[in-house]
Amino acid sequence: MISVEHLTKRYGAHTAVDGVTFACEPGTVTGFLGPNGAGKSTTMRMICGLTPPSGGSATVHGVPYRRLPNPGREIGVLLDASAQHPGRTGREVLGLAAQTMGVDRRRVGELLDLVGLNATAAKRRVRAYSLGMRQRLGIALAMLGDPRVLILDEPANGLDPEGIFWMRGVLRDFADRGGTVLLSSHLLREVEAVADRLVVIGGGRVVASGTKDELLAGSGVRVRGLEPEKLEWALTTAGVPVTRTADGALVAQADAETVGRVAAAAGAVLLELRPADDGGLEQLFLTLTAGRTVKEAVK
Numbered sequence: 001m002i003s004v005e006h007l008t009k010r011y012g013a014h015t016a017v018d019g020v021t022f023a024c025e026p027g028t029v030t031g032f033l034g035p036n037g038a039g040k041s042t043t044m045r046m047i048c049g050l051t052p053p054s055g056g057s058a059t060v061h062g063v064p065y066r067r068l069p070n071p072g073r074e075i076g077v078l079l080d081a082s083a084q085h086p087g088r089t090g091r092e093v094l095g096l097a098a099q100t101m102g103v104d105r106r107r108v109g110e111l112l113d114l115v116g117l118n119a120t121a122a123k124r125r126v127r128a129y130s131l132g133m134r135q136r137l138g139i140a141l142a143m144l145g146d147p148r149v150l151i152l153d154e155p156a157n158g159l160d161p162e163g164i165f166w167m168r169g170v171l172r173d174f175a176d177r178g179g180t181v182l183l184s185s186h187l188l189r190e191v192e193a194v195a196d197r198l199v200v201i202g203g204g205r206v207v208a209s210g211t212k213d214e215l216l217a218g219s220g221v222r223v224r225g226l227e228p229e230k231l232e233w234a235l236t237t238a239g240v241p242v243t244r245t246a247d248g249a250l251v252a253q254a255d256a257e258t259v260g261r262v263a264a265a266a267g268a269v270l271l272e273l274r275p276a277d278d279g280g281l282e283q284l285f286l287t288l289t290a291g292r293t294v295k296e297a298v299k
Ligand SMILES: Nc1ncnc2c1ncn2[C@@H]1O[C@H](COP(=O)(O)OP(=O)(O)OP(=O)(O)O)[C@@H](O)[C@H]1O
Pocket: 011, 016, 034, 035, 036, 037, 038, 039, 040, 041, 042, 043, 186
């Protein structure tokens, strides 16, 4: 369980993180989403005790990170895939970390297998690794101490589509076994397939949080009529705000039942009626992170 309460970071007059509050439950993957500069890394660095907060607090299983006696056994962290010593091989990086944490060295081989770094790759120096290989090594390092919590900052950066698919599987499996995962991204598509919950941050503030469905609730329904103009007229006359989509459908700001009833009363034949789809979530994300609140974004 990760608990973040009113976490704030000021750099001079600039507030990078502004009263951020959220919780990540065991058994779940939380996607921490926001555009570049939104405050994701600073929040994660504060959770991991690397940046002192100007206000608020963050705990993992009720304890601030810096008070954990052997943090690597509790929390696996990947904040910067390029932070590894470039002159060491992948196997050496993991071997040294295993020694520091008091982990059985046999875990090193297991983790190399898990992250798909083969014997040749494990013997190469990190300076020769691609960004994707560094991310894989970083994930191995984070999981080495068999922690219950993973905190990963943009782990998909540099991974190819197969790598992203692989990472989702690893994180899903970790959470399904009771682990808690917090992973950040600036790309909705990267996290929405694996995240149980999303925390969206913009301008240092949490602008939305919840499950995908919760975020989309209130963003309306997509509806398409045999006679689009008749349908639009009926909905507008009934006081339901609508916007046209490029493919001739409408997004109506009401629930499906209301839209269905209005259409039926007007004798408008419907060809499609469903919650606003992923396009809706993408649109919502863009609107939210442009600095508006959920209520304004879904109006
Ligand atoms: N050490 C620092 N000194 C001054 N300002 C900083 C410092 N670290 C971060 N910032 C500022 O804080 C804000 C948030 O940065 P942060 O790196 O947390 O964002 P982010 O969401 O992780 O973005 P990115 O995806 O680009 O890393 C930015 O405006 C950044 O310039």
